[in-house]
Amino acid sequence: MGRKGVEVASSSKVIPHCPAHSNQTEKHRHKSSFTFCCGNMSLEAALIVEAANFAAEKHKQQRRKDPEKTPYINHPLGVARILSHEAEITDTAVLQAALLHDTVEDTNTTFAEIELHFGQDVRNIVEEVTDDKTLPKMERKKQQIAHAPHCSHKAKLVKLADKLYNLRDLKRCTPEGWSEERVQEYFQWASEVVRGLRGTNSILEAKLDHLFIDQGIAV
Numbered sequence: 001m002g003r004k005g006v007e008v009a010s011s012s013k014v015i016p017h018c019p020a021h022s023n024q025t026e027k028h029r030h031k032s033s034f035t036f037c038c039g040n041m042s043l044e045a046a047l048i049v050e051a052a053n054f055a056a057e058k059h060k061q062q063r064r065k066d067p068e069k070t071p072y073i074n075h076p077l078g079v080a081r082i083l084s085h086e087a088e089i090t091d092t093a094v095l096q097a098a099l100l101h102d103t104v105e106d107t108n109t110t111f112a113e114i115e116l117h118f119g120q121d122v123r124n125i126v127e128e129v130t131d132d133k134t135l136p137k138m139e140r141k142k143q144q145i146a147h148a149p150h151c152s153h154k155a156k157l158v159k160l161a162d163k164l165y166n167l168r169d170l171k172r173c174t175p176e177g178w179s180e181e182r183v184q185e186y187f188q189w190a191s192e193v194v195r196g197l198r199g200t201n202s203i204l205e206a207k208l209d210h211l212f213i214d215q216g217i218a219v
């Protein structure tokens with residue numbers, strides 16, 4: 001087995017198969033060696049849809065903190081969309097990790113489960129962007145600032161997009177129970193995390209800087 005969901009034949013010919021249909025026979029799975037079982041969908045597209053579906057199942061009971069109580073899945077979908085549509089990221093593992101980035105932190109999902117379904121690379125990225133919820137909140141916030149510069153490039157991309165989504169969301173509306181002061185503190189803290197992520201993606205960093213400056217925060 002090579003990449004998750006990809007069988008590498010003895011001839012080195014890559015034969016994709018869909019993780020959702022791994023119990024199907026070879027004959028049914030492949031129209032040809034290089035087509036995917038789900039019609040003509042590319043392997044990459046199918047892997048991303050699998051991650052979106054997994055995250056939707058895991059977050060199905062959760063809502064955002066905004067007054068509309070937006071379904072939580074809007075957040076990971078939006079983070080992945082920022083990466084694909086704004087930052088021009090095409091790396092499948094990064095897009096999958098963006099979709100999955102809050103599953104371990106905020107649901108009963110384990111890292112082993114992420115690895116089983118999506119492979120080691122995705123697991124590693126999710127692990128890097130997951131806060132240890134057993135720590136007191138202030139400690140977690142400090143750790144994010146301290147750890148940011150040491151993250152891998154792929155994890156930094158997910159973190160930048162995560163912060164961009166949350167800051168835009170704060171501009172859009174205030175979460176229930178948040179004072180103006182708490183909003184400002186979140187912006188300030190986020191700017192300190194982003195400082196440790198710089199040099200990763202100029203598009204995302206420029207958009208974040210625009211938000212920080214608009215909020216009166218020096219960059």
Ligand SMILES: Nc1nc2c(ncn2[C@@H]2O[C@H](COP(=O)(O)OP(=O)(O)O)[C@@H](OP(=O)(O)OP(=O)(O)O)[C@H]2O)c(=O)[nH]1
Pocket residue numbers: 063064065066075102105137144162163166167169170175186
């Ligand atoms: N702006 C905004 N954020 C919301 C909303 N609903 C949920 N959140 C989440 O709240 C977290 C920020 O709130 P905090 O009070 O600072 O953190 P906490 O939830 O961990 O206590 C973010 O999650 P996080 O994973 O902790 O992200 P981050 O703190 O690492 O950036 C964000 O995704 C919403 O409607 N608007």
